[in-house]
Amino acid sequence: MTYRDVVSPQVLAWSLTAVASRLPVAMAPLALVFLVRERPGGYSLGAILAAAYVVGEIVGAPLLGMRLRPDRARPQLAAGLAAGSAGFAGLGLWPDAHAALLAAFALLAGGAPAGVAGGLRTLLTTLVPERAVQQALSTESLLMSGVWAVSPAAVTGLALGVAPRVPLLLGAVLMAVSVAGLWFLPAGWASGGADGKSPAGPSRARALVGAWPVFVTGAASITLLGLAELVLPALLEQRGIEVGWAGPLLAGLAVGSGLGAFLYGLRAWPGRLGTRSAVLMCGMSACVVVAALSPTTAGIAAALVVGGMLQACVLVTRNLSLREAVPPEAVAAGYSVMYAAASAGYAATGSLAGLLLKVTAPSTAVLAGVGLALVLTAAGWWGEVRPAGSTARGDRPVGRFADAPKAVAPGPEGPPIRGGGDAERRL
Incomplete structure (x- = not known):
């Protein structure tokens, strides 16, 4: 078992798209605190905004994830990222707005793209042979560890060195870039249903x-x-x-x-x-x-x-x-x-x-x-x-x-599956 099967132009495109979509998520809670910390009761307000962001994630992930359709995943993922970008942009453009409006932007920024992580992970497993799914998931975990490692320093440096709104505006730009990245990836994945529908x-x-x-x-x-x-x-x-x-x-x-x-x-x-x-x-x-x-x-x-x-x-x-x-x-x-x-x-x-x-x-x-x-x-x-x-x-x-007659991640339970045909690339 090696990482050779994971190395491909499409996996590289996926990696760039995933990093662009996840870095704003990693930056958001700390960026929200920096955004309002100089206002009266700023730290309490920052905690409330961060809580609104997390609530958006908790509600949005299962709600939107359940509605993802394998045959039209790309437009759904793009819509979620675009709405999330709008939420980040609202926070960055109007940092002095009423707390209720900022909370609404935070809720949108957290909830709208919450189903994207699951969709992108599913897309990743379609880009590699079935025998390499474990390596693909390990690669994703490695990338996300890097994202979470650099995000605190990035937020602190930008908020204190440039302006408190800059990390959130950067998050809006990155999410917009990730929307474009989706068009370098497959439009969806196999549903597994006999009629091709989920x-x-x-x-x-x-x-x-x-x-x-x-x-x-x-x-x-x-x-x-x-x-x-x-x-x-x-x-x-x-x-x-x-x-x-x-x-x-x-x-x-x-x-x-x-x-x-x-x-x-x-x-x-x-x-x-x-x-x-x-x-x-x-x-x-x-x-x-x-x-x-x-x-x-x-x-x-x-x-x-x-x-x-x-x-x-x-x-x-x-x-x-x-x-x-x-x-x-x-x-x-x-x-x-x-x-x-x-x-x-x-x-x-x-x-x-x-x-x-x-x-x-x-x-x-x-x-x-x-x-x-x-x-x-x-x-x-x-x-x-x-x-x-x-x-x-x-x-x-x-x-x-x-x-069930489906492709299952091979992992260590059995011998690696040989070959790399379409049947192995489906979930």
């Missing part, structure tokens, strides 16, 4: 409900990561370490995430996908515990780098599990629901951290969050292994779609 909404919704363990474990990983990020400044103060180390430590976490995604795609890994995710989550939890209890900067840094590596592996595994858990026509919607679950998990983590820090020490708050993440992990693992029976090979539980 099934009705209720059928797709039932399929996604059956995949709840995948979403629970994915949300648990983001919850754990969010906990480490949000409590880190308070944790450093508790240990008597300069709070300024928070930036470099989080950058190290992002670098570790990118490295983990790259290494994960280099080979096949043993075990069921669900069990593998649970083991990786336990390892990630251990890293967060070490970071919470370590008295030194070096110990915290090492724990966060390794934890970032494991978290990237969890996300790739979850994406592969989703492809096995739902029929082909529901995969793009499933990615969008997972995105919403991750956003909800991160938002819940912020609320939980805020409450716990009022009544307990930062290290105790982290340990409580780790306990919650492990409970969610156990629930997700139980939900995945619960179906009775297994395949003849005995390496994967028989779910609703385990024996």
Whole structure:
């Protein structure tokens, strides 16, 4: 298993489009805080705008993802990105507008393009042979780790060095550029239906409900990561370490995430996908515990780098599990629901951290969050292994779609699929 099958002009075009569409998303929360911080009650207003943006993502991802049609994905994705660009432009052009109008722009900027991530991920898997899906998803995770690593520095530099509105105007331009990038990619993907049409909404919704363990474990990983990020400044103060180390430590976490995604795609890994995710989550939890209890900067840094590596592996595994858990026509919607679950998990983590820090020490708050993440992990693992029976090979539980005649991400459960015909390129 190598990355050679992922290297192509179309994957390069996809990468540029994905980065252009995701960098504004990564910049948005911090950019909103900088936009209004000099107004009366600016930091509180910035938190409200960031919350409106996240609410837009949580609501928009499943709502719009469920409506994505494989046969006309391009215009739908373009419309979402164009509307998101308009939301970012409104924030940047009228930074002194009434708080309600800014919140509406933030809601639009977060919600309108929220279904794009799932659609682009589905498009990516159609650009490579089926045997290279794991490498493609690892490549996506590597790219997104880079995006999230550079976005804080980009926002801070532009907002303080040029003007607070500039990061949001840049986000509007990047999203508009990503609309043009869609025309260098396939117009859609195969629906998997016998008549070439995707099934009705209720059928797709039932399929996604059956995949709840995948979403629970994915949300648990983001919850754990969010906990480490949000409590880190308070944790450093508790240990008597300069709070300024928070930036470099989080950058190290992002670098570790990118490295983990790259290494994960280099080979096949043993075990069921669900069990593998649970083991990786336990390892990630251990890293967060070490970071919470370590008295030194070096110990915290090492724990966060390794934890970032494991978290990237969890996300790739979850994406592969989703492809096995739902029929082909529901995969793009499933990615969008997972995105919403991750956003909800991160938002819940912020609320939980805020409450716990009022009544307990930062290290105790982290340990409580780790306990919650492990409970969610156990629930997700139980939900995945619960179906009775297994395949003849005995390496994967028989779910609703385990024996369906569809192309499934090969991963480590079986030998690589040879060849590269159209049948392997369909979801």
